[in-house]
Amino acid sequence: MVVITLIGEHLAKAGEEFVYRGPLTECRDCKLKGVCFNLDAGGMYRIKNVREVKHECRIHEEGVRVVEVEKVPVKCALLQKYAMEGSTITFETVKCHTLGCPNYRTCHPVGLERNMKFRVARIDEEIKCPEGIRLVEVALE
Structure with a gap:
């Protein structure tokens, strides 16, 4: 629209x-x-x-x-266990300690702040996390 x-x-x-x-x-x-x-x-x-x-x-x-x-829609990383299409989530950044992680921008997207509420519009793909955290990329509205 x-x-x-x-x-x-x-x-x-x-x-x-x-x-x-x-x-x-x-x-x-x-x-x-x-x-x-x-x-x-x-x-x-x-x-x-x-x-x-x-x-x-x-x-x-x-x-x-x-x-x-x-x-x-804003793309970001979400813990796999919370990724349900259509659900409402409270945004939290992924706690990452890997310097130079290729997923940093997905886990810390520009414009999203802690405790903002969003609806999961779409679940895209699994993210390969160097720390072994089970993450998926989602589109938020």
Whole structure:
């Protein structure tokens, strides 16, 4: 589903992905805050289309651009015993002590924070963990 929002001019490029961190207190008096704050905090989004409409902004020096975005499932590692499609989980990073682990970004995905709640949209593949932890890669919504 495509959603309309505003993003800083220098970030407004079709295909770019970003994590929405939530509303800023500096924006509470802005007349456009309803359009800026209509995303889910912690959600990953991809810009589908950049529109010509531009607005001034207190935060972004170059202003903000109207964009169409879609929510992107976030991939991460999950303990195999908790991986059930459709279930709701509370995110926890995998405790890893292996320096240079090839799975580090999957076990510690950008934008996800401890105790955030997600739904397991899809179970992908088993992850080969150097520490022997039974993990699978999942897509979260």
